[in-house]
Amino acid sequence: MSNVCSVKAGTEIKALDLVYISIGAALIAVCSWISIPTAVPFTLQTFAVFFVLLLLGGERGTIATLIYVLLGAVGLPVFAGFKGGVGILFGNTGGYILGFLFIGLIYTLFMRLPKKTMLIKVAALVLGLAVCYAFGTAWFMYVYMRNSGDVGLITVLGWCVFPFIIPDLIKMALAVVIAKRIEPAIKTGPI
Numbered sequence: 554m555s556n557v558c559s560v561k562a563g564t565e566i567k568a569l570d571l572v573y574i575s576i577g578a579a580l581i582a583v584c585s586w587i588s589i590p591t592a593v594p595f596t597l598q599t600f601a602v603f604f605v606l607l608l609l610g611g612e613r614g615t616i617a618t619l620i621y622v623l624l625g626a627v628g629l630p631v632f633a634g635f636k637g638g639v640g641i642l643f644g645n646t647g648g649y650i651l652g653f654l655f656i657g658l659i660y661t662l663f664m665r666l667p668k669k670t671m672l673i674k675v676a677a678l679v680l681g682l683a684v685c686y687a688f689g690t691a692w693f694m695y696v697y698m699r700n701s702g703d704v705g706l707i708t709v710l711g712w713c714v715f716p717f718i719i720p721d722l723i724k725m726a727l728a729v730v731i732a733k734r735i736e737p738a739i740k741t742g743p744i
Contacts, residue, residue, distance in 0.1 A: 559631070561733070570590075570613060572708075573609050573611070573613055573617075573739075574609070574613050574616050574617045574620065575615075575617075576616060577605040577609050577613065577617030577618075578617045578618070578620040578621045578624065580601050580604070580605060580617075580722050581598065581601040581602060581605060581617065581618065581621040581631075581653075582621055582624065582631035582698050583601075584596065584597035584598055584600055584601035585598040585601070585631060585632055585633045586633070586635060587633050588633065588634070589598055591671060595717070595720050595726060596633045596636070598633060598653075598726065599653075599682070599721050599724050599725075600724035600725075600727060600728050601719075602614075602618055602653045602656055602657070603656075603725050603728035603729075603731055604728040604731060605618065605725060606618075606638055606656065606657060606660045606678070606688075606733045607674060607678075607728055607729060607732035607733075607736075608735060608736060608739060609656065609739075610664060611660045611661030611662075611663075611664040611665075612661055614657055614660065614661075615654065615657030615658060615661055617658045617661070618656075619654060619655075619657075622642070622650060622651065622653065622654065624637070624640060625637045625642070625650070626638070626639050626642055627639075629632075632650065633714070637707075643695050644662075644696065645693050645697055646689070646693060646702075646713070647696075648689035648691065648692020648693055649685060649686075649689030649692075649693075649713070650689075651688065651689075651692070652685030652688040652689045652692075653685060653688070655681055655684040655685050655687050655688060656678065656681030657681070658681075659677055659680050659681035659683055659684060660677040660678060661677070662674065662677075663676065663677030664677070664681075671729065671733070674680055674729075675725070675729060678725055679725070682721060682725070686713075686714050689713065689714075690706070690709055690710060690713060690714060693712075693713055693735070694706070694709050697709070698710075
């Protein structure tokens with residue numbers, strides 16, 4: 554039996570890649586359930602997205618993130634608060650969850666540059682996070698205004714972005730440190 558799965562002509566995903574991708578999706582789900590109770594609750598979801606991308610690379614990490622989103626979309630309780638379903642994605646904060654895919658896509662693009670220094674990796678994650686915030690905020694405003702009435706950009710940023718910037722940067726730094734320590738033990742290679 555072959556340990557290779559064909560995706561499209563010229564592209565193969567090895568069985569080990571599927572294992573890494575599955576573990577990455579599971580890690581994102583588990584970290585979304587870990588909540589730090591504060592005035593605005595924080596989860597470790599973004600930490601897991603950063604960590605999976607850093608450890609598995611752009612392609613595998615983005616596929617793991619996509620699988621996580623799809624698992625939640627079909628109703629598995631993988632989102633924060635043990636929630637799932639397409640209603641979460643179409644709700645006020647669904648754009649931030651979908652925005653995780655932008656982090657992965659931007660990271661993947663940056664990893665195609667000739668140099669893949671840690672500074673480049675962090676820059677990719679920061680830019681991806683900014684795009685995630687922008688997409689999620691636009692989504693939130695659209696859904697909120699459709700359901701509840703007008704809301705200002707600064708108000709939405711105050712609810713959904715400003716309280717999360719520093720915690721997300723701390724999670725990113727933590728993901729960098731942990732991934733850097735674990736990376737030598739993981740043999741991922743290119744997809």
